[in-house]
Amino acid sequence: MSSLLVRRRGKKAAAPAELPAPADGTGVGAPRAGGSARPATPPSSSGNGADGGDAPPQVVEWSNGPALVTKAWGALLSLALLAGPAALAWTLLRPEPAPVAASAGPVDTAAQAAANERAVELVETWLRADSDDQQLLASLTSAPVGTLPQEGLTIRDSSIAQSEAAEDDVWSVTVGVDVAEPAPGSTPPPAGQPEGEGAEVALVWVRRYFQVPVLVERTDTRYSGPDLAVAALALPAPVPGPAAAEPPDLDYPETISPTSAAGQSAAGFLAAMVAGEGEITRYLQPGTTIPAITPAPYAAATVTGIKGSHEITDDPADGDGTHALTTVELTRLDGQKTTSQYVLTLVARDGRWEVAGVEPAVRIDTTPSGTNGSGTAGE
Numbered sequence: 001m002s003s004l005l006v007r008r009r010g011k012k013a014a015a016p017a018e019l020p021a022p023a024d025g026t027g028v029g030a031p032r033a034g035g036s037a038r039p040a041t042p043p044s045s046s047g048n049g050a051d052g053g054d055a056p057p058q059v060v061e062w063s064n065g066p067a068l069v070t071k072a073w074g075a076l077l078s079l080a081l082l083a084g085p086a087a088l089a090w091t092l093l094r095p096e097p098a099p100v101a102a103s104a105g106p107v108d109t110a111a112q113a114a115a116n117e118r119a120v121e122l123v124e125t126w127l128r129a130d131s132d133d134q135q136l137l138a139s140l141t142s143a144p145v146g147t148l149p150q151e152g153l154t155i156r157d158s159s160i161a162q163s164e165a166a167e168d169d170v171w172s173v174t175v176g177v178d179v180a181e182p183a184p185g186s187t188p189p190p191a192g193q194p195e196g197e198g199a200e201v202a203l204v205w206v207r208r209y210f211q212v213p214v215l216v217e218r219t220d221t222r223y224s225g226p227d228l229a230v231a232a233l234a235l236p237a238p239v240p241g242p243a244a245a246e247p248p249d250l251d252y253p254e255t256i257s258p259t260s261a262a263g264q265s266a267a268g269f270l271a272a273m274v275a276g277e278g279e280i281t282r283y284l285q286p287g288t289t290i291p292a293i294t295p296a297p298y299a300a301a302t303v304t305g306i307k308g309s310h311e312i313t314d315d316p317a318d319g320d321g322t323h324a325l326t327t328v329e330l331t332r333l334d335g336q337k338t339t340s341q342y343v344l345t346l347v348a349r350d351g352r353w354e355v356a357g358v359e360p361a362v363r364i365d366t367t368p369s370g371t372n373g374s375g376t377a378g379e
Helices: 002-012 057-062 065-093 109-128 134-138 261-275
Strands: 155-165 170-182 203-221 225-232 237-239 254-256 298-308 321-332 337-349 352-358
Touching: 109 134, 109 155, 109 170, 109 203, 109 225, 254 321, 261 298, 261 321, 261 337, 261 352
Parallel strands: none
Antiparallel strands: 155 170, 170 203, 203 225, 203 237, 254 298, 298 321, 321 337, 337 352
């Protein structure tokens, strides 16, 4: 069809630049005498002379275009038909994508802080309250106050043991507090006995826990913008404290002598950090920055024991190291002593041991029971 269009349209069928000139300079591509070098246009197909030959090769090649297009469409259709069952099979056989767990929304720290504050205030007031504090307690909770004792308790050291969002803007807050209670086995005085008569009851501090539900709502005020309104919905309820976790084995199987080179470096570093003895930088690995505590809270620091994660020597190679659980006896400024522990990272350089860091946590032994893993506790 393309060739027919060329022959019918004559000179307008193709641009002259698309037609190459013959090698001998004559014929279709030859320039006209006295004219420009523009190639001649193809002759009309209706003539019978020498100029009425077949169309140039370029035009004849494109005369197969429709057939090629038809073949291409046929090939694409065949591929589509073949791909259909394959795509269907993949859809049916491919594994289901792993479900994405819905992440919990960000904690409203302002609401949580408000709930915690109200819970602590209510618990402390409730424990200290006596029969004359009905109105004071009623101002902190929407619950009926009920009965109060003749004398309140002595308490100290209140803190939040647990705080979590329940539902509908209500927070469940557990408050821990030390309460002065009669020692176990002691007999309380009879009710109504005048104060000062009979033997005094020995008191001990006992940690107790109380749970309080607190409603926290956001309100728009005219002048200060968004604000919080809180209400304790019930009186404190005594609850058990957090259960004691089973402590794991620690991963410090090697014993390091406090008098060894590594032990002396650890001792010098701790004495400089907590007691102000000497310059702390002399014990640090280059590039490590650990400031000393100022003013120094202790008068002296004495290392009494070191447990390491790796075996070390007094003639180490550069890069040798260990994580050292260091037990230290601290002498207070008043002369009293107490024991503390640090986890130091010790690394060897130029034959000496240097402190590369104070670790925030201890290493846990993850070796399965019954195996002897290298460098783990229990070897």
